[in-house]
Amino acid sequence: MTISNLTKRKTAPFRFDNVGSFLRPLRLKEARDAFAKGAIAEEELKSVEDAAIEELIEKQKEIGLKAITDGEFRRSWWHLDFMWGLQGVEKVYVDEGYKFADVETRAESARLTGKLGGSGHPFIEHFKFVNRFADAEVIARQTIPAPAQFLAELHRPDNREATEKFYPDEAELLEDIAAAYQTFIQELYAAGCRNLQLDDCTWGMIVDEEFWKDMNADFTVEDLSRKYVDLNNKAIAGSPEDLVITTHVCRGNYRSTWASSGAYDTVADVLFGEENVEGYYLEFDTERAGGFESLSKVSGDKVVVLGLFSSKLPELEDKEEIKGRIEEAAKYIDKDRLCISPQCGFASTEEGNDLTEREQWEKLELIRETAEEVFGK
Template sequence: MCNHQTTSRADTVGSFLRPERLKEAREQFAQGTISRQELSAVEDEEILKLIDKQKEAGLTVVSDGEFRRSYWHLDFFWGFEGVEHVNMGQGYLFHGEETRDDSARLSGKIRFTAEHPFLAHFRFLKENAGEGIEARQSIPAPAQLYAELVRGVNEEKVNEIYPDRKVLFADISHAYHEAILAFYELGCRDLKLDDCTWGMLCDKNFWATMAGANYNVEDLKETYLKLNNDALKDLPADLKLSTHVCRGNYHSTWASSGGYEPVAEVLFGKENVDSFFLEFDDERSGGFEPLRFVSGNKKVVLGLITSKHPELEAKEQIKARIREASQFVPLDRLYLSPQCGFASTEEGNKLTEQQQWDKVRLISDIAAEVWSDRKEGCS
């Protein structure tokens, strides 16, 4: 039997450059010259435009571009009870740049609350995605929250509130589990965990630094795996779960380097997701050999198109790399996307909106050509 429908192999990680009108509105809100309601109205209008642009570019899974967020991760953390917004005095250090100094720190026990603002964000996206279009919810991984809570002086609060780390791990995973179920109740059937923790463990310099700070890398891998997998236990069977493993993406710069080999056996073999979004846009990402550890029928979304720079990749070179990756994961389990979002923070990467959409259309064109003769649901 065959349903004669071709599943789109073109995808994105989810964040898009903020339109100037939205940037201006966010600045006006910060200055107190417009209300939250007025800012939300601008966000709504710009997200509706973005949904249309994604569909016009050939995407069948859409996001809200993270237009309501300042950061890809911190805004979600701040929505939990027991987590507060603080300023560290120093931002995240990237290759040649430093971010703003916002962070998330414990103020009490971690709890999910039905007032988490991301629920309303998803409801709007779901209601406006349109017929036959999947609305994807992206959130930072549980492991990422843990990494933030023990970052620098933040760890002092962890030691005070959770002297037993096992209780902390259980509370993080439980809060996430409840959040995911709340998204599901709103109609979410495609949820992605964005996760830089594994990418950092791929970097030899990071390993050396963490080892010097009395962290055991092997223990960290098991901790990250348990945090994520415990949050993903006993979820509805029709909920698609994916994770995006990143090495940092801020204003077209990066935070870590190294191939996936150091984490591949644990991450690709044991994390309970259906798909992996992986960064392969330059030599820092290493080769495709670690994909041999991808277990079962899990899918891999190859991040071969860079979101950091405006130059368009050559189609034939990307096709050749897809063929190379198919030596380790069959072509019918591969997809194509940028290596990361276009704006992991509201600053965005160094390219124009037109160049961003040229990249997305290139992905759609290549995917259509590579997988044009492959029909889903055929036997």
């Protein structure tokens, strides 16, 4: 397929796209630290956040992104802050953080304090702020952790006792997670959102052989795949037709390290064939994600955003090599259903990856140039 007969995408995902988070500027980090120590008031922190987000949005527009976000600048984590904002959930400090290849994260988690609810979430106001800057050329995108990711958090050893206390019947837990998400989605839509991204590391976790060695479980990858896809689908069921819902899958992203390895093959039938999303942002920047063969399982006319560029490293990828990988992927899925992006955000947590803000924008500039040369402007 030549550039001339590739469709110019008018809705998300876009040919040149981004997963969501950006490196926090120093003044924002300092303000968050000062607020945590009680040195400044919440209003002062918000003022710094607002200014930093406005500047970030301008940069996103300048570089050509068609979906803008707040860079997750008001969050500490890509997932936990959302969970803490749900009714019936509290922030807790636990014995151990998440284990990554070269480091352990801060030891924080989300634990149940009662039955779940999703109304009045603080992210609604966060989205409204970003949506003020949407225009005829760009949309405002909201990113949140997938329902399956929340379930996995509640099943961490430190949290299991509380989870079973309030939900001795897991079927009721699954129903309430889905209902809380549905409430949030309805309120987010009413606030003007038309593009929601569900970030989901559960799939990267369950394809990892080391995960199963540590589990000693009486369930299989097929069992978990079915539970996760059913929960995700139930949570987004009944969403408005003009709300584009996508999902992002990776294998961990913390201070330029990773948490898991494994190809998509063992979950492809369920994840790519049955999850009711309109697009997948998929990690493909290293051999840890396997090959492209599983893309043949992507059902219907769903779009795949190839995460061929590393947000973990400052080094720029070879443009011609990337083009070759796009052509390789196109052997398994129509090239017209492909887009490109980094494999993950630049700062899934407030610590951020080990590169500079300048290097972050240079990386995105390369992705834009590559997308224009492959797919057209």
